[in-house]
Amino acid sequence: MERTKLLTITVIGLFLINLATLGFLFLNGPKPGEMPHEGRRQPKTIIIEKLHFDANQQKEYEKLIRWHREEIDQLDDSIRQTKNKLYSGLSESNLNIKTKDSLIALLNAYQKQVEETHFKHFEDIKKLCKPNQQEDFMALTTELSRIFAPRPHRPRHEER
Template identity: 45%
Template sequence: MNKIKVLTISVIALVILNLTMIVFFMIIKPKEFRDRRNGPRKMIIEKLHFDTKQQAEFEILVENNIDKVKTFDKQIQQTKENLYTQLSQTNVDVKTKDSLINVLADLQKQIETARFNHFKKIRKICNTPEQKEDFKELTIELSKMFSHRKFPPENSNSKK
C-alpha cells in the first residue's frame, strides 16, 4: 500500500469516528441525562402507582420543593463564599467564622426539614392502602437516596 491509500483510509476512519461521536453526544447522551434527572420522580410515580390526578399533585409538590431547595442552595453557596474569603485575611475573625458555619448548619437543617416535609406531603397523596404500604417500602429507598455521599470516601491508606 502506498502512502496516499494509507492517508485516505486514515482520514475516512477519522471522519467516521467523529461523526459517531457527534451522534453519540447529541442524541444518546442527553437522553441518558434526562432520564437520570427525572429518575426519582419516575420511580416514585411507578412505585406508588399514582393515577393521573395524583401525578399532577405530585408534580406540583416536586416543583415547589425544588424551588425551596434551590433557594437554600443559593444561600449556602453565598455563605460558603463569605466563609472562605475569611481565609484571605491575615487574622481570621473567629466569631465571624463560627457564625458563618452556624448559618451553614442551619441552612442544611432547613433543607433536610423541607425534604422531610415534602415526603410527608407525598404520603398524603397516597389514597389506597396499597399505596400507603408501597410508600413505607419507598422510605427505605429514600433514606439510601438522600444519605449518599457526594464525594468518594478518602483512601484509608492516604497520609493525613
C-alpha cells in the same frame, strides 16, 4: 519477522482485546429483571412507579416537586453564598473567629432547613397516597436514602 506474521499477530491481538471487552461488558451489564441504567432513573419516575400514582396524583406530585425544588434551590443559593463568605475569610491575615463561627452556625441552620424541607416533601407525598398505597409508601421509605443519595464522583484534584 515477515510482514504477514506481524499482521497476523496484530489481528489476533486485536481480536482478543475485542473479546475481552465484550466479555467485560456482558458480565457487568444489567442483571436479569433489572432495568438498564436503573441507577440513573429520575427519583420522580421511581416514586411514581413504586407508589402507582394515577394521572391526578401525578399532577399533584408535579406541583409538590416544583415547590420542593424552589425551596431547595433557594437554600442551596444561601448555602453557596455563606460558604463563599466563610472561605473568603481565609485570605485575610487575621481571621475573625466570631465571624467564622457565626457563618458556620448559619450553614448549620440552612442545612437543617434543607432536611426539614425534604422531610415535609415526603410527608406531602404520603398525603397524596390513597389508603391502598400507604403500604407501598412505607416500603419506599426504606429506599429513600438510596434513591436520593448523591451520585459518586471523584474530587477534581484526582481527575487528572
